[in-house]
Amino acid sequence: MSTHANRRILTHLERLEAEAIHIMREVVAEATNPVMLYSVGKDSAVMLHLARKAFYPSPPPFPLLHVDTTWKFQAMYALRNRMAAESGMELIVYQNPEAAARGINPFDHGALHTDLWKTEGLKQALDKYGFDAAFGGARRDEEKSRAKERIFSFRTASHGWDPKNQRPELWNLYNARKNKGESIRIFPISNWTELDIWQYIQLNDVPIVPLYFADVRPTFEWEGGLFMADDIARLEKVLGYRPKITERSIRFRTLGCFPLTGAVESTAKTLSAVIQETLLTTTSERQGRVIDKDAGGAGMEVKKQQGYF
């Protein structure tokens, strides 16, 4: 049959890409003041790339918002600034002034560090700029409570999430109508897995922070984990002692604040090698982060109800 010439079945990555781009365009068409949350990690890198594709040849018609903790890796700040310039997007960097004034840091303040810099910082930034729709790079495969979150996730005026009262999402129809004071978090890559992210980065040459690749870096051990000494002088000041620095070949599976993000010993210097290591690994991605371990298995769900992204 001649019509079979038209039969081109899209690959899974093509379907996921089309879905994400469709979602981004719907938000831009229906929201008043959208913003893209940008954490400089690999998921953010893919989100930014998808946004550039969605609106090309226009630059993405919304700013990038980096809710900064001042404790990110230096390499992350460098890539952030470069990507904002390349994409032609406005970059908004927000640091919670209260956290700054109180000198909140991951060593002395534990969970409070995340709460004040990230959770509170995000709420403050969204309120300050009046953003009514914020793109986030969360994926459903990351964590159990994420698996049930909608792609358009509504937050009350106080940024709370009510998992029992989510809007049904049918086909690819998204209801972006908000009640007074509500805002929306939108997760265009909800249906992507970690492997999809890596493969998309590889196929599209998406720039990512070099820390994802193994290299010999200064490391120290702290509370049973392996960390990178990204800013030794600052570490010494906060810890009150100079940690024992050892040079090791390490890389990161996930990037957050450098003292909260555990490194893994690795020799994977190429994307293929990183993906290989990821696939062969036997521990889950978020294990390197401290945040999920609070409150047992339900850590993320509790945090989200409080307004964490």
Next chain:
Amino acid sequence: MDQINVQSGGAEAAYVTDALIAEDIDAYLDTHQRKTMLRFITCGSVDDGKSTLIGRLLYDSKMIFEDQLALLQADSKKVGTQGAEIDFALLVDGLAAEREQGITIDVAYRFFNTEKRKFIVADCPGHEQYTRNMVTGASTADLAVILIDARKGVLVQTRRHSYLCHLIGIRNIVLAVNKMDLVGYDAAVFDAIVRDYAAFARSIGIEDFTAIPISGFKGDNITAPSSNTPWYTGPSLVEHLETVDIAASADAERPFRMPVQWVNRPDLDFRGFSGLVATGTVRPGDAIRVLPSGKTSTVTRIVTLDGDLDQAVAGQYATLCLADEVDCSRGDVIATADQPPQAADQFEATLVWLDDEPMLPGRAYWLKLATKTVSATIQPPKYVVDVNSLEHLAAKTLELNAIGVAELATDKPLVFEPYAQGHMLGGFVLIDKITNATVAAGMLHFSLRRAQNVHWQSVDVSREAHAALKNQQPRLLWFTGLSGSGKSTIANLVEKQLHALGKHTFLLDGDNVRHGLNKDLGFTEADRIENIRRAGEVAKLMTDAGLIVLTAFISPFRAEREMVRNMANAGEFLEIFVDTPLEEAERRDVKGLYRKARAGQLKNFTGIDSPYEAPENPEIRIDTTVESPEAAAQRIVSLLIGEQA
């Protein structure tokens, strides 16, 4: 390579991808990037073992890591229902509340890969009250796995889930007869269930299905044929999922349609139309038609960041440039020029009601179809479907989880196709205009030709001419407030003054209209809505005749007052809120109605057992506790005369 071996019995076969990952990652990635994707849902009753099956699929495809497994093992001992064995259900029952109750209460999406495909599973709950979640999960699925407990056979819920999957248009149905281990892997049990189900499936129009005997708990026929069921020669569940033909390709063979999402205009030299291709294929040089305007043009480019494309197919995102400067904006549809879809404003549709608040016939809802949002009103349902018996029953409304067929009318034409021909131009949602909740999912059957056949008769004496002769601007003064608030009193005073000033007016009083035009209507919510709709239409005709119309209706619902505002010509509608607190209106009780209502002799009385939704931004608000009727009337007249001057 790592072999996964868990528990006893059953066929254990891990996917053999590990070796390739370790030996030749590039070859593995090359295979992986070519994989297609299958989205499926699992549905079944509460204890049919859905979560266990999905947990098993994740486990067997190595989607569970050591740390998660350790947590799972600990949890299994603590709250699991499988004794010392791993309770796979705990992997997928995500929210804390559900884990405690041991049931799944919302759609959860899970992911796994095999050598051939990537899979997205929507885990759909089995409870009756969560039909809405199942319909949500089914709307994006290519295939449905219907689970049956081998000990119980075809249940009412099996029938309901099958009906819903068929309704949503899922063509691939798998009947997974689970817990075969608990019936001794008895072929006779399996055969009886399959016979039973086949008879039912035929009766609702399911042409074909694949039945597989499995044990999610033991792992039989999940990834490989099980030695426990030598009498079964078909594929294992995963083998079937890996090879089944995906229906998405059917969309590619239909004529080209792309709903426009966004007009891309970075500068004066570039104008592109962005969207997701719904059906068919588009190439540069193709003749297209923009709907509903019907203007034609030719595609010049398909633009992407990675360079121009020589074609875009169904499911792909695209930005099209056209040869001509045709009007085209969000909500329009670009289609093959010689086979365009239709546009209409009246339809028959199947509705699945998703909200706690039942449907209100006559109320205007937002209707979103593809990228177009219009206002739509729904007629009382022709019938509702009893999802258990599949009987058609009479009904006046649709309650949560009800499925019914109804006619609806939109305020603007919609470009559409019957749902059976394409989900993107045939599936829609209804949104409540006040709460913004998504209240229904709908599937269009066909357009009703009525609106096309009843044409607007053009008249030579226009509404402007009518008004000019009377030397006035038509207005619709809509008085709203509780019973006994003073609406009629004030409206009457206003009309007397306007009349004395030589203005042509008419007062439509709620009570009077109910003696004639609306005497067939009662005081239920639906009847109240119809009451206001008719009054609004009559008032609109009177403004067309050039009159200043005053109405005095309680009109308790915001949505209907908004409906009348939208009906009226721009700027002619003035909402006048006669604001009298309930205690005060009840104290006055001019007609003795509050006393009757309190005594239970009047049902659905506004303020007592039926709500009054106060206007949020009325043009005029009258606080009758501080302003006399005369002063209020004077204020309204001054405002009008000032405007009329």
